Amino acid sequence: MSNSFLERANPPPRRKTCLACTKAKRRCDHGQAACLRCSRRKIDCVYPTPPTSRSKRQTAPKLIETPAPQEDPERSTGTPATCPDNSLVPWQQDADLLQLDMDGLDGIGLYTDFHDFLAPDVLFDGTSSLSPLTSSPEQMLLPSQDLAADGSLEEMISSRLQYALDEMNKVPASTVLENQAPWSHPYLYRAHMPREMQDAQACCALYIAKNSSNSRFVLRTIQARAHELLSSPTPRDRLSILARLQAALLYQIIRLFDGDVSLRASAQQTLPALDGAMLALMPFVKWERARPETGPAEDRSACPTKETWQEWIFQESARRTVFFTGFLLAAYNVLVGKISSDCQGGHFTGLSWTLSAHLWEAPDVVAFAVAWGEKRHFVVTRECFSDVLKDAGADDVDAFGRILIVGAMGIDEARLWFHNRGGSL
Structure with a gap:
């Protein structure tokens, strides 16, 4: 066979x-x-080696044989480098994790510190980064430890900024009840109030009526109007541009200092919008040259008319609004422990405003003309503020000036300054 x-x-x-x-x-x-x-x-019988299954080819030892090279922690946060195709092993969803060989993982280090995941830029942006970002308002949540360690931050806030915070808390009520703010003249919108300011004033009315029952509705409405304003295009006429900046200022004050966490986070993210609103207004503002003292006027032919008074109301409101917006941005940096070049005056370079309660509080053009001709008024810049304080009297200072004097001198020194001139803070 x-x-x-x-x-x-x-x-x-x-x-x-x-x-x-x-x-x-x-x-x-x-x-x-x-x-x-x-x-x-009687020949050699050799069977071919059985091929390994797909799941066995995708086990952890394959990954551990070629570990990623250690990189600098700061470089690891940038754009990831491209990897060769043979180093990318597809992962099977039904792989048994218990069979992974963990011995090879001893030499692999984790370069991200736990505290980096708690950084404000991670909490707000949703991305982790080990290298510090630019000085954006999204990071202003926690005070830096170097300022708060010796208590200098708390002392600065209580001495120089608490008075301004208390005055800012009164602004929603004064906007509704008196149609004014320390930076907005009561007659600014006498002839016409742009839509931007109408909405902001209505939100201020809602805010001063806020209670435990309607708080959620009121804050949600303010939040919606703020986002609507900041996302709207910049208007073209100068009064609407000024109204847009003043409305944004009101929304930011409410959202930053109300105490609601979500409002504050949203306001921090939109703080840079104030810079853009200021830049849009700048071409329409006439900045006076620094003169420590001006008036009484000797040239009666230059006395104000109704038109010049109305123009002065717009210009002074615009100057004060821009100046106070810069003050708010710098003050909020201090509140969160972030002292930067802006806090040292970067927002105020080249800006000016008029220190004269007599001009600002004049009820009509006649009273304004009398104050212009018989009372002193001071053109204030950052550089000459200390010289102005040497010559000004207590009755020359209005609410806007009081905020800035306390911010410059401190509450105790400011009280002494007013007392020595026959007034009170």
């Missing part, structure tokens, strides 16, 4: 044939340790 007949009578199962049977194109019975054909012919 031939060998071929015996091999055909015992058909093998569906398995891989040995290399000799494959080469001879003969049927293999897959016998162990040698198949029948190879044992009869």
